[in-house]
Amino acid sequence: MSVEVGVELLTAGSCTHPEHVVLRNRRLRPLRFPALSALLHHPTRGPVLYDTGYGERFREATARLPERLYAWVTPVDLQPSDLVEHQLRTRGIHATDVEHLLISHFHADHIAAMGSFERATYHFLEGAARPIVDLGRFAALRRGLLPALLPRDFARRSRAHRPSHPLPVLPEFGPLADLFGDGSVFGVPLPGHARGQMGLFLPRPRGRRRPLLLVADAVWTRAAADVRPHPITRLLFDDMRQYEATRQRVRASFDATLDVVPSHCSDSIATFQRGETA
Numbered sequence: 001m002s003v004e005v006g007v008e009l010l011t012a013g014s015c016t017h018p019e020h021v022v023l024r025n026r027r028l029r030p031l032r033f034p035a036l037s038a039l040l041h042h043p044t045r046g047p048v049l050y051d052t053g054y055g056e057r058f059r060e061a062t063a064r065l066p067e068r069l070y071a072w073v074t075p076v077d078l079q080p081s082d083l084v085e086h087q088l089r090t091r092g093i094h095a096t097d098v099e100h101l102l103i104s105h106f107h108a109d110h111i112a113a114m115g116s117f118e119r120a121t122y123h124f125l126e127g128a129a130r131p132i133v134d135l136g137r138f139a140a141l142r143r144g145l146l147p148a149l150l151p152r153d154f155a156r157r158s159r160a161h162r163p164s165h166p167l168p169v170l171p172e173f174g175p176l177a178d179l180f181g182d183g184s185v186f187g188v189p190l191p192g193h194a195r196g197q198m199g200l201f202l203p204r205p206r207g208r209r210r211p212l213l214l215v216a217d218a219v220w221t222r223a224a225a226d227v228r229p230h231p232i233t234r235l236l237f238d239d240m241r242q243y244e245a246t247r248q249r250v251r252a253s254f255d256a257t258l259d260v261v262p263s264h265c266s267d268s269i270a271t272f273q274r275g276e277t278a
């Protein structure tokens, strides 16, 4: 019997994109995309975060050119009460209580507040950090990466996981990474959108009937799982062929007996949140 983990889905800020970037053949109208941060309550590891959403450092990191282009292309709405640190405090959790931060991928809207968690070990899949660490400022920016968001002691506190754990429930995704070695939280390889992108699979979320699969940006929304993305996204994505293979797997998972939540899908997040109180 695997360990039960409590899950709360929070959103920390949002950005606006024209809809046609996400779905082909839609009219051009700005849509708001929330930035997900999942708070896990692990019985022995304490509060664990999966991504942080936007954070105050995003403003600092995009204050000057060329990084300022990032904030122009995707205008960000972030109120002080949206900050994940603030939302944790309202639950009696201080940033130093968080000893584990799981990172789906290093796009700025997923890691902007990582530097606020000074005691956390950063967990991600092998290879995921290479572009943000190795690429120069301009090449990184083109891929949606802001190296200024990494804390100085990032390398010392980071732990790269190699997926090696087969799981019969999700065979199509290949081996998973058992992040805490107790069968409670698995890292799921979702390559294509970003190098080494990691989804999260929770076989037994506390108080829920179904397992939970968080798919990060494998698809931006539930509707986006059914269509090929706009060609402009090729500029941003790491590998289009892998993106398509991952998209097909995620699309199939929506039909399985799982709760599936993409990081920027308001409807999927709201549906899960309603289930928490039902």
Ligand SMILES: [Zn+2]
Residues within 6 Å of the ligand: 105, 107, 193, 194, 217
């Ligand atoms: Zn992304």
